[in-house]
Amino acid sequence: MKNIIITGASKGIGYATALNLAKKGHRVFAIARSSSQLEELQKEKYSGEIIPVTVDLTSQSDIDSFITHHINDLKINVLINNAGVLINKPFIESEIKDWMLQLEVNLIAPIFLIKAVKNQFSSDSHIVNIGSMGGYQGSSKFPGLAAYSASKGALSILSECLSTEFAEDGIAVNCLCLGAVQTEMLGQAFPGYQAPTQPEEIGSFIAEFSLTAHNFINGKIIPVALNNPG
Ligand SMILES: NC(=O)c1ccc[n+]([C@@H]2O[C@H](COP(=O)([O-])OP(=O)(O)OC[C@H]3O[C@@H](n4cnc5c(N)ncnc54)[C@H](OP(=O)(O)O)[C@@H]3O)[C@@H](O)[C@H]2O)c1
Incomplete structure (x- = not known):
């Protein structure tokens, strides 16, 4: 049984990933603000x-x-920084508080959580940061998502940097840049758009990746999208 921390587990991708990991027999610390939704997760089989x-x-x-x-x-053994927020607003209308919130949740929170857990990681552990195709260099970009995409781009580079800094401690760090998945957040970014992927499908992929990929992959920013350039 591995000890796993996952943030943003109250809904969407985080909920599905946490459940998949628990179904595989692991101990999952499921983090979010909505205690009632976390209780629903706990009631699953x-x-x-x-x-x-x-x-x-x-x-x-x-x-x-x-x-x-x-x-x-x-x-x-595993920390999955999955929690995120998305503000959809034209750059010129965006306020400093929008940028602060984007960066606080999508970048600073993973930083402080990694710092807090650092001394507790096992010597073959894996940090998986959940990025976005919006924050992947060379991908398609969309109006209104500058702050979100910039925060995810920073998270991906942070992953590369930490993989080097933590290598001697046996802690691998990777970033998965997800394409569209059918969740509430997707509805905020692209209202009405039907994603090709459901949370349970990507949750299964993230769970397997987080448990095994650190044996073969470290410091990589990986696009996880069906279209190209995403
Ligand atoms: N859906 C997509 O198409 C897509 C594409 C690319 C990347 N992603 C990334 O995948 C991750 C999950 O996205 P999702 O689509 O599943 O989003 P979601 O359904 O909106 O879920 C977001 C999660 O983050 C948590 N969260 C937000 N602010 C928080 C805070 N201050 N403290 C603790 N938890 C907080 C929410 O929980 P509470 O509100 O209960 O706190 C919720 O569990 C995000 O990082 C997102 O950027 C998603």
Whole structure:
């Protein structure tokens, strides 16, 4: 049984990934703000363990309290930084608070969570950062998504940097740049668009990747999309 932390587990891709991992028999610390949705996740059927943890990832004290109360001296095998927000607004109308929120949740929260967990990682562990095709160099770009895409681009480069810095500790770091998946967030970005992929399908892929890919892949920014350039 591996110890796994996943953020953004209350809905969408994070919910599906957390459930898939618990069905594979692992212990999953499922993080989000919505405690009622995390309780729904906990009520699902699985052979492992789901520990719902209500955390606002923009709060350092919430993160510290999670570590103190749940992690303590436990060894962590996998951290999936999946939580994200998306603000769809033309660049010229965007305000500093929009940019701060995008960066706080999509970039700064993973940074502080990784720092908080760093000493608890096992010597063959894997950090998987969930990026986006919008933040992948050379992909198609869309009006209104500058702040979101820039935050995801920064997350992908952070992954490359940390893979080097953590190599001696046996911690692999990769970034999966997802294409469209049918979730609430997709509806905010592209209202009415029907994605080719469901959360359960990509959740199954992310779960398998997070458990095994660190044996073969490190420091990579990987596009996970059906179209090209995405
Ligand atoms: N769907 C797509 O097409 C797509 C494409 C590319 C990349 N992605 C990426 O995939 C990830 C999951 O996206 P999704 O589509 O599943 O989105 P979603 O359905 O909107 O879910 C977002 C998750 O993030 C959590 N979250 C947001 N702010 C938080 C905060 N301050 N503290 C803790 N948790 C927070 C939400 O939980 P609470 O609201 O309960 O806190 C929720 O569980 C995101 O990083 C997204 O950028 C998605």
